[in-house]
Amino acid sequence: xxxxxxxFRAPPPSPxxxxxxxxxxxxxxxxxxxxxxxxxxxxxxxxxxxxHQKTMEIPPVIDLQSLNSKKGDAVQKILDSMAGIGCFxxxxxxxxxxxxxxxxxxxxxxxxxxxxxRAVVTRSSERTYGFEEGHGEEGDSELSExxxxxxxxxxxxxxxxxxxxxYLNFSEKMETLLSxxxxxxxxxxxxxxxxxxxxxxxxxxxxREQELGSVCCLYKHSRNVPADQWYDVIRMxxxxxxxxxxxxxxxxxxxxxxxxxxxxxxxSFGPEKGALIITVGDQIQALSGxxxxxxxxxxxxxxxxxxxxxxxxxxxxxxxxTATSYSKTPKEKTISLGQQAxxxxxxTLIYQFFVYIYKKS
Numbered sequence: 001x002x003x004x005x006x007x008f009r010a011p012p013p014s015p016x017x018x019x020x021x022x023x024x025x026x027x028x029x030x031x032x033x034x035x036x037x038x039x040x041x042x043x044x045x046x047x048x049x050x051x052h053q054k055t056m057e058i059p060p061v062i063d064l065q066s067l068n069s070k071k072g073d074a075v076q077k078i079l080d081s082m083a084g085i086g087c088f089x090x091x092x093x094x095x096x097x098x099x100x101x102x103x104x105x106x107x108x109x110x111x112x113x114x115x116x117x118r119a120v121v122t123r124s125s126e127r128t129y130g131f132e133e134g135h136g137e138e139g140d141s142e143l144s145e146x147x148x149x150x151x152x153x154x155x156x157x158x159x160x161x162x163x164x165x166x167y168l169n170f171s172e173k174m175e176t177l178l179s180x181x182x183x184x185x186x187x188x189x190x191x192x193x194x195x196x197x198x199x200x201x202x203x204x205x206x207x208r209e210q211e212l213g214s215v216c217c218l219y220k221h222s223r224n225v226p227a228d229q230w231y232d233v234i235r236m237x238x239x240x241x242x243x244x245x246x247x248x249x250x251x252x253x254x255x256x257x258x259x260x261x262x263x264x265x266x267x268s269f270g271p272e273k274g275a276l277i278i279t280v281g282d283q284i285q286a287l288s289g290x291x292x293x294x295x296x297x298x299x300x301x302x303x304x305x306x307x308x309x310x311x312x313x314x315x316x317x318x319x320x321x322t323a324t325s326y327s328k329t330p331k332e333k334t335i336s337l338g339q340q341a342x343x344x345x346x347x348t349l350i351y352q353f354f355v356y357i358y359k360k361s
Contacts, residue, residue, distance in 0.1 A: 059081055065092055075192065083292055089276070095184065097274070103177040111145050111147070131145070144221055148218075182315055184249065189247070214315045215245070247278055247314075248278070250279065253273065253274055258297060259299075261296040261297075
C-alpha cells in the first residue's frame, strides 16, 4: 500500500459567517442607539468655564507727574482701576521715544535667528528665558513669536553663541530702556505705598523680589494672524503665571486695540497714543487678598502691512528698595561688640590721660 506524504500547509481561513438574523429582538432600537452614540454633540462652553468678551470703558489716563502731587486724585483713580479692571494708562512718563525706538529696532534681529539655532535658548521648565517653543515650520510667517529677555548671565552666554554680532548691541539698548522702565514702576509703587488704603491692604511686607529680577517679554505680531483667535485667550491665561510680578508695563504704540484677559473674561479698548499700558500683577493681587485684580494684557495690531513688535516689562521692586524706600519707619542702628570694646578702650585711655595731667599739675 502506498503512503501519501503529510502536507503541512496553513489551515484555511475561518469561514465567513452566513447572514443570520440578529439575536436582538429589535434591530431598529439598536441601530438608532448606535447612530446617536457615534454623533459628536455641539458643545457650548459655559461662561463660568471659558471666558467671554465684555465691553468696558477706556481705562483712566494718568499723568505720571500728577502722582507726586497730593492735591490731585490720580492715586485714587489708579486704585479704583486696579480694583475694577486691573489696568490703567500712563502718559508723560518721561521715557524718550528714541530710547524705545532703538530698543525695538535692535529687537527685530532676535526673531531673525534661524529656528535650527534656537534650541539652546528655548524656554523650558529649567530655563525660564529665551524663545517660546515654535508652533510651526521654519519660515512660517503666519505665526506670532515670543522671546523672554532678562539680565541672566546664562542667557547672555547662550545668545552670544548663536547671535554674536547683534546681541551685545541689543542687550545694551534693552538695559538702557529697562532702567527707565524700572524708575517709572518705582514711582508708581511709591505713590501707591504712600496711600493709607493700599497700606492697610498689603500690611508691612509689601513685595518680594522676583528670582530673575525684571523680565521683558518681546512679541512679534505677524501681519497674517487674525486678531480674534481663541488660541490667544487660552495661551495668555496659561502663560500669565510664569513670572511673579507687581506691575506689567506694556510698550505697544501703534496698536489698534489692547486686550485684557482674566479668568472672568476679556475686554478690549483703544489705547492712548504714546501711553504706557499698566496692568496689575499677581503679586499685588495675592498681597491684597484679591481686592486688586491681576490681569494679562496683549496689544493687537490690525491691518498692518508689516510685522510689529511690542514689549511687556514685568517689574517688582528689589528687596533692598522694599526695606528702605517703601518703609516709612526708620530702622534702629545697632553697635557690634567689637565696636563697643573699641569705644571702651578709647575712653579708658582718655581717662588715664586726664588723670596723668591732673597729677602733674
